[in-house]
Amino acid sequence: MAITQAINAVTRRIPAWLLYIVLVVPGIWVFYQAVSNQLGADPLKALEFQLGLYALQLMVAALLITPLRNLLNINLIKFRRAIGLMAFFYVLTHFTVYLWLDQQWGWAAIIKDITKRPYIIIGVLSFLALVPLAITSNNRSIKRLGAASWKKLHRLAYFAAIGGAVHYVLLRKTWEQEPILYVLGVLALLGYRVVRANKGRFAFSWQVKG
Secondary structure: OHHHHHHHHHHHHOOOHHHHHHHHHHHHHHHHHHHOOOOOOOHHHHHHHHHHHHHHHHHHHHHHHHHHHHHHOOOOHHHHHHHHHHHHHHHHHHHHHHHHHHOOOOHHHHHHHHHHOHHHHHHHHHHHHHHHHHHOOOHHHHHHHOHHHHHHHOOHHHHHHHHHHHHHHHHHOOOOHHHHHHHHHHHHHHHHHHHHHOHHHHHHHHHHHO
């Protein structure tokens, strides 16, 4: 309890805007590494991969906020918008690097990839799911849409997260441990939400059967 209170006391003093600065630093650093040829034999592919991985990590971090509050009473809700928007920033940058530096706006090759490669199809769909979330991640949109409708729209984040994790697995083309752990982690976080949302229903069903 004391540790939880200490964490909450510290986070209350940290302004949410500071997180944007902190979270953009890894992106700047990996771009610097790519430009200075520090990312191995294929710096472009390494850059593209790392930007996508940052995006997935931030989507997982955003999904963790609710369980942390409910289970451990650690309140990081005020940072969720910044984390979500930075996840979109990294997805957008990842996709831009693919279109611009990797494919050099060669639309014939891009369209072929988007229509024939499953991992790219899933990645693009996940990106498109995040677009309305980024556009409506502001107080004005909450007022215009209404809290209930806004929350329903932002459930697209669940699709984007699982899509991003599956995109990672298919990208590697082998059953590597790390991408599979991301899939399992996202599924666990989404499963937690399903169980919590249906807690009363499950309890009632158990009582009836008993």
